[in-house]
Amino acid sequence: MTGHQILTLAVGQMSHGGHCVARHEGRVVFVRHAVPGETVRAVVTDGSSTSRFWRADVIDVLEGSDHRRRHPWKQADALRAYDHDQLPVGGADYGHITDVHQRRLKSQVFRDTMQRIGSIDISTLDTDHMGPEGDIIAEHLPGADAAGMHWRTRVSFGVVGGSLAMKPSRSHELIPLRSMPLAVESVGASGIFSWNFAGARSVDVVAPGGEEPLTLIVRTGSPSGSESPTGLEGRLMDLAASSPKVGSIILAAETAPSRRGRRRYDQLQPSSVDYRVVVGDRTISEPLPTPVGDRLAVTLPPEGFWQIHRSAPSALVRTVDRMAHLPAGGSAIDLYAGAGLFTAWAASRTGASGQVLSVEAASPTSDAARKLFAGVPNVEVVQATAESTANRLVTSDLVVLDPPRTGAAKRVLSGIDAADPGQIIYISCDPASFARDSRLLCDLGWTIRDIALLDLYPNTHHMESVALFERS
């Protein structure tokens, strides 16, 4: 291993995943916490003499970029952490880059990833959002502060020594937190960073609609029916009584080991977790950008999927609405539908004489959709995987798909193609899987007509794209 080797590097372009590309003696080095154009000293964190590439973290900036700023979150500030012989916590890997430049880099990464993985040149697209360098301008969303903080309505923490904690990127070490400024203000104001969670394995915090009161899901490894030896439950009740900003606490005991790689908010097998309300309610309420009849909000369990930026639901629906041609009386299919964000929009567009099919695999989330659309005759909610449904789809005016980070399976895309809808709108949180899936759709005879890039994850390398496909 080359651990602790220090290199002086001239840093090149930003790549997918938040690393800048540099070279050392012919070998590629992926450098974290850098800005393209800088000269830095970086410590090698991964790689051996036989590795094709190395990874390194910036510890000192010799020639800084004009786009560098002081990281607004001290515990995630790599330079500060290395000065104190510590590791920075992960989760805000773009925090050292100015707000406007973060979005410029995301645009470039998206364009380059589409070219590299999908062999798709987006610079020729005829869209209002085209930037001067042939990349899609990433849209800034309201709901964060000037430093791009306080937008997350959902945050997951580990627990160490009773304190809420997070890991540095690519590390298993848990670092106790003093705050988590990406989260909406009520999370910091609730006092939970000084609570004693000893006995818990992890804690998920949800601020429905970005507001208070918060709901906490406190996860333990033992059945929640048995009082833990650390007295966790009693302590949580006392703490909740002293904090008006925490409305509900739910103990979640894993009754079967969690599968690696499963996402926290879309548990497809909820039976392996036993949920029990300690304080407050078992469900939360999220405001809907498009009401369903007189229902202005959807009720769902806090572990069910909902977009994490407080402005994401309205921004995504607005973008889909701008791209789609969905007439009154028309038909739409919403795959990977969650609790029905886009189903609600499609139902309001198509009206009473239209038809909308909403397909979601996770049962708690799909149950929420079924309750939301109960009594709405033109909406059918199906709890199933997109894969099992795709070969039975009938033709429609529009298919919306919003898969998890891994993208859509090949047979989902082939099934959509065979059903021959008028339009496909693909919402993605990962440019790499989106580029792969776009290639497949293009090979099946579809063309990208429009793309929007939304900065749903400020201060991180993540981005969201919404793309419209039509037949070539």
Ligand SMILES: C[S@@+](CC[C@H](N)C(=O)[O-])C[C@H]1O[C@@H](n2cnc3c(N)ncnc32)[C@H](O)[C@@H]1O
């Ligand atoms: C990115 S979320 C989008 C949800 C919804 N469109 C929204 O914006 O609220 C992806 C959803 O797909 C669901 N999901 C994951 N794998 C699936 C599959 N194979 N088939 C159907 N749904 C799946 C997840 O449970 C999650 O609700």
